[in-house]
Amino acid sequence: MVMPFVWMFISAFKSTPEIRQHPTSFWPIDxxxxxxxxxxxxxxxxxxxxxxxxxxxxxxxxxxxFSSMVGYALAKLQFRGKRLLFGMVLTTLMIPGVVTFVPLFVLTANLGLVNTYPGLILPFLITPVGVFLMRQFMIGLPDDIIEAARIDGASEWRIFLRVILPLCGPAIATLTILTFLGSWNNFLWPLVVATSEEMYTLPVALALYSISQNAAQYGLMLAGAVVVVVPVLVVFVLLQRYFVQGIALTGIK
Structure with a gap:
């Protein structure tokens, strides 16, 4: 599993002709x-x-x-239509993102958000996966601590910020890794929404500029891949322990 990443890192220090030569060498000759x-x-x-x-x-x-807020409401608050709302969240998990891609782009264009940071960010500020993850974790927290906080006069916001969130470390770490990884590697949406070089993200720029005169520049491509992968690996290594706990405690298989 590790060897492709090792080869990618080593080959980033090779020239394109050296990468394409046959038989290839594992270590850089020059x-x-x-x-x-x-x-x-x-x-x-x-x-x-x-x-x-x-x-x-x-x-x-x-x-x-936002996923924490919605998850807390679905897990611990009582209100009319709660089950229906959670059912709608589960339903959206079954809808492929490609199905909503065109109407989402039309909406973004009508709002004048094409080629802007809000256009790249707003459609993904909350996801059904995040809501489901946080709800499943919070539903396992004991209600007694919430009732004790209410008896002490704490508001729902104070309970959420000072009682619930500090107990959700593993779930937040899991959500952080999954969301950061998905956003960092997102290619199709930035490719469509970002219409100028100033707004390109790494995956888009790497795909567009690693091809020159219909020939792939493999050295440039691998160097870009190293730059793209390293931040994700750093985030995962830092949060790995909490990530494993979050996956286990929320029941995700």
Missing amino acids: PTLDNFAELFGRLDFTTFFANSTIVAVCVTLGNIA
Whole structure:
């Protein structure tokens, strides 16, 4: 499982002719940093990296906030239509994203959000997966602590922020990894919504600029893949323990 990533990292320091030679060599014969120099120089990957970071961080924070709110309401609050609302959330899990892609783009265009950060971020600020994940975790929390907080005079907002969220560390870590990974690797939506180079994210820029004169620049492609993969690996390593706990405690298989 690890070897493809090792080969990707090592080959990022090879030139394209060396990568394409047959038989290929595992270690670079003539190591070079030209791929990374071109990546962050001529192609201005710093801008693309910043765009991906802004979008992924905003989408992740939005999902943590809003999915937690909805999950808490569905798990611990009593109101009319609660089961119907949760059923609608489960129904949306069965609908492929491609089905809603065109109407979502039309709505974004009508709002004038094409080629803007809100256009890249707003459609994904809350997801049914996040709501389901947080609801399943919160429903396992004891009601006694909530009732005790209410008796002490705490409002629902205070209970949510000071009692519930601190107990949801594993679920929040799981949601963070899943959301960050999905947003960071999202390709189709940024490809359609971002119409100028200034708004390209890393996956879009990597796909568009790693092809030159109908020939793939494999060295540039692998260097870009390293840049794309490293942040995801860092996030996963930092939150791995909580991620495993969250998957186990929410019952997701």
